[in-house]
Amino acid sequence: MDVETWKALWKIIFIVASAMFYVVVAVVAFKGFGDVTQMMRNMSAGQGASESAAEAKRR
Amino acid sequence: MHLSWIDYAIVLVYVGGTIIAGTLARGAIKGISDFLVAGRGLKTHMAVATMVSTGLGLVTVMYMAEEGFKYGFVPFVFGIMALITTLIIGRTGFIVSRLRYLEVMTVPEFYEMKYTRGVRLLGGIILTLAGTLNMGLFPILGSKFVVGFTGLDKEYVNYVMVAMLIIVVFYTLMGGMVSVVLTDFAQFVLLALGFFFGTYIIFNHPQLGWENMVQAVQLHKGDIGFDPIANPAYGISMILFLFCVGLVGVVWQPEMMRPLSAESPKVARRVFWISAATVMGRAMVPMFWGIAALTYFGDPDLDPHYAMPEMLGQILPIGIAGLMMAGMFAAFMSTHDSYLLAWSGVIVRDVVSPIKAMLAGSSGEREEDGTWGGLSSEREIYWVRAIVVILAAFLAIFGALYQLPETAFRFMYVTGSIYFSGAVGTIVLGLYWKKANTPGAYTALVLGALVPLNFLIMTENQESVPAFLLPLVENSNLVGLTSFIVGGLAMLIVASLTQRSHPPRSLDFNDMD
Structure with a gap:
């Protein structure tokens, strides 16, 4: 391939x-914004990350 | 100083927000799986955001820009290879789905499931060595960006590095992976804005723009600034090496933490499929900035680590400069937090904890809380936090003292190969070849690490290297490729010869989605 072709490419x-x-x-x-706000809400409620994940799976 | 008070205010607001989020996340940490893999609850889009943020650190921006500054448009080939390999992983779930299915938190944990605790210990030590060496230049390159961009005196570079590390260490200690995920999301958005405005202004600047940049590369680099096959620093060997690294690079602990934090093996695969669309841009935009710096200053002998940020600092208007600075600060933090957490996790779970388990004579079964009979979950968190602090101190010292052998980009790839090469035999073949066994794993890990380590030692002592080995010192692509082949062959040959004395353990993936 010549140089001009490389330039265009x-x-x-x-x-x-x-x-x-x-x-x-x-x-x-x-x-992803919804997931982040949910995560913040769970944290404010004192839920651990694993507990939130388990609850989300049950839902 | 190039920036106004408005720009600094934007940066301060962002850093303050990050610290608050990190502090909040402390409440979400109840056990080691919360701390290291965020409870394995990441949904697709959050996982993509955090993976892109980690892959797009300030150090990546710096060394990609350095490649553009030094080699013109040729390094764009890196983006193309990254796209191809990420698509393959996203389509097939190569490595990531199976490791997520096994519910490991660190990659060496797989070694204990498939091989023995001894292999896990050795793999953990090699990964720690490779990881910390690889990360050694991150803080100093990040600091050079800040100094170049703000126009601060270069003598402040080490102070800036230490200040930035302290902020990262603080919020990583607070909330572990939960902090990392939360801050990564904000960083992801800021980074993209910084990329967009930076590129837009370069495109429309009277001295820059695509045509001026093409002319500058032609003037300073000639035809090899465009043709990757003809360029002696790239060529077929580099392209092949990039392909191998792209496929196997996924076993790099900071990269792998995202799929391992995903809520299922299917989500782990999907994260790669979606993020494939970002990998070319992540590589090419900073390279484009590096070429712009060459065009703007017109001097190929400048230090590219300062040239690119200095150019941005001079051409960006007030407000946009602050946004860019916050974006790049975000890039610095998103990589450092993940890497510090990843390597500290490996040191504690795959080196300290297995030694304790061996001394205690535990059976080597995985407990309910994800521990393996060594340290308890609480003690693992305690030690991970302590090692984060120790690693950060080491990085500050290393960054201030070490001199690069070639470019930062090549240093990263060669140090990464210390681990990747063994990973071909131990992880890829361990997951996909039923005959992979313990003696093969030991041999693959040791031989795979020796080739790139030799390169680093020989580079420092070139006068004592025999003539027939000089090509390996002069061309790091050959080192990378050779070590991959050696690592893979070691497992194939040794495992085939020792099947009777060391029958392999089988892993069952039949229920995997």
Whole structure:
């Protein structure tokens, strides 16, 4: 492959890589927020991490 | 100083929030499984967030940027290999699903299930050595970023390092993995914002932008700044090595703690499938910043560890600079907390506790609370906390004194190979080859560790290295590849020869989802 092809290829790959990164971050941040607040709520109630996990499985 | 009071205020708010979250998490710690694997209750999206945060530490940003600064666009190949290997793991559950199914908390714990307590002890010692050496440069590189970015005098680099370590140690001691998960989530969002704004401003800066950066790489590096096959520092050997590390690298304890903390083997696999979409960006964005630093200053002889943060400090506007600083501080903390916890967990559970169990003559059965007859759950937490403090002190001293052999990136990969190479034989073959046995595991661990250790020693004493071994000193890719092959072959040959004298233990995965 010649150098000009590499230059064009890296540009496309970089744009695709960045787009994939930001999309996944946005989706994970949105969906994971509920899990984080639940975890904080359990901690405030004095529940241990294992107890919270066991309770979540029962539900 | 490049930053205004607004930027510092943003950083202070973030650090304060982190300390509060860490303190709150203390209440969630009732036993060692809460402390080390957050009670094995992580759901998919939280697990992805925390895994991405750990994989994207400030040290990663620094050494990826260094690669971009030194080799142009060629290191982008690292992102491509990471994508391929993460997709394979996400699709097949390679290693991660089976280890999660066995409910181990540390990787060497698997050695006691499959082999013997002695293998676990040796594996724990090697992993500790590799892990602490590998982490040795993390704090100093993080500190160099802060000093370069803020424009502080370089003589403050060691003080900044110590201050940052103290903050991380504080909240990790408080809530263990629960603290790590909570803070990682905030860090994940901040990091992404920092990445986005940093890249956007570089793209639109009059001196930078894609075309200017391509021209700068052509000027300073020539064609080998674009072609990974032709570049002597990369080439086929590096690409193959990256592929092997990508697949086996999952057994690295800080990486493996996320799948082991997941609520099921299925979630453990799914975490990799989703996070695969982030791995290319995680590698390429910092490399892009490194190339931008080369373009901005136009001097390839500058220290890249300072050049990239100095460039960012100079081009980012007020407010965005604070956000970036908080994001990079987050990156520093998200890696250090996980690594400190991971290595301390290994030292206590796989070195100290097995020795105590041996001395007490315990049977070697796993108890209800996840202990193995050595230290009690409470004592394990106590010792993990103590070792976190000791490790942090060691890192501060190591970072201040050690000089790099090649680039930080290569140092990380070679030190990691001390453990990875043995892992090919002991973990991969142990999980997927029924004949894997104890003598094979001992041989794989020892021989796999010797090749990269030799490299580190030979690099320090090049004048006494025989001529026929010099290629191994000059090319760390060859060292990595050789050690993988040696580790795998050691298990295959020795286990095949000792099947009768040491029949292998079988593991049952039939019920696994």
